[in-house]
Amino acid sequence: MGTYVAFHAHPDDEAIATGGTMLLASKAGHRVVLVVATRGECGEVADGVLVSGETLGQRREEETRAAAALLGVSRVEFLGYRDSGMDGEPTNDDPSSFWQADFEEASERFAAILRDESADVVSLYDEHGGYGHPDHVQVHRVGHRGAELAGTRRVYEATMNRDRLRAIREAVEDDANAITDEPEIDEDAFGSPEALITTTVDVSSVVVAKRDAMAAHASQIGEDSFFLQMSPEVFAMAFAEEWFIRTDGGRNHGEKWIFDGALEGAAS
Ligand SMILES: [Zn+2]
Structure with a gap:
């Protein structure tokens, strides 16, 4: 197992x-x-x-641990940087923000976890981070550099399938149950075109647990939020696939699972 x-x-x-990918990996016996x-x-x-004296960061850490438990996660680590806020916000300049972090130091912190775990597969984000958040x-x-430092061979960029997103949005707009605080996004700058996506993981068998994990982040994704107001059918359509771009050159298209061949030749 990996x-x-x-x-x-x-x-x-x-x-x-x-x-969904995390839970499927866990169910398959991977760490x-x-x-x-x-x-x-x-x-x-x-x-x-928030209760008196509680910070949003504290609440969100708790929510993350609850969501992680639902997703079969064995270990949760926070690198401890501050949220940089949306692009252009003054918080981008906070010296303790992730955006201002020393690149090599942050990469080494991440690499240390990869080494400690003897990671076989790592996922990070595509080059614009899905939607441009710093x-x-x-x-x-940092993810790519950390994987390079640690020698992790199988690297995926998690992304969204821009072309599927259009179809999903049309379905959501037709959905009688959809409520309208729909996130404003520029579809041409969001995620990646389907042609770049190498790997599509079908997470439909765990989509209910995925919804529960999202709902565990109640301070951000309330029951009245856009995501959770979708009907079960539309939610399943929107969230039943997770998309990745494999960047180690091993696969161009059509891969269905992140561990395919990933453990061949590995010591463990
Ligand atoms: Zn984010």
Whole structure:
């Protein structure tokens, strides 16, 4: 059996982007490790959600641990950087933010976890981090460098299938149950075109658990949120596949699982 390390920017990214893949890997007997760069301190939170003295970062760490338990994760590590906020926000300049982190030092921190875990497979993000958030771009850079430093051979960039997204959006717009705080996104800059995607993991068998893991991030994804207001049918359509770009040159297209051939020739 192998070890899969999923690298994410903020709490809740793991459930949305790779939650199904993590749970399927765990169910297949692999060890699954979640590394999160920040505690998502710049997220929005409604009044009355936090108790007195509690910070959003503390709440989001707890939510991450609850979601990770639902996703079969054996170990959760926070790199401990601060959320950099959306592109252009003053928080981008915070010296403790992930965006301002020393690149080699951050990469070495990540590499140390990969070495410790003898990681066989690692996932990070595509080059624009899915939608351009500075912390997501940084996961791409630091993740690749960390994998290089640790010698992790199988590297995937988690992404969204831009072409599928269009079809999903049309279905959501037709869905009587859909509520309308639909995220504003520029579809031409979001995710990756299907032609670049090497690997599509069918997570339909675990999509209910994936929804539960998303719901565990209740400070960010409430029951009245866009995602959780989708009907079960539309949710299953929107979240039943997870997409990756394999970057080690071993596969161009059509791969269905991240461990295919990943353990061949490995010592363990
Ligand atoms: Zn994020």
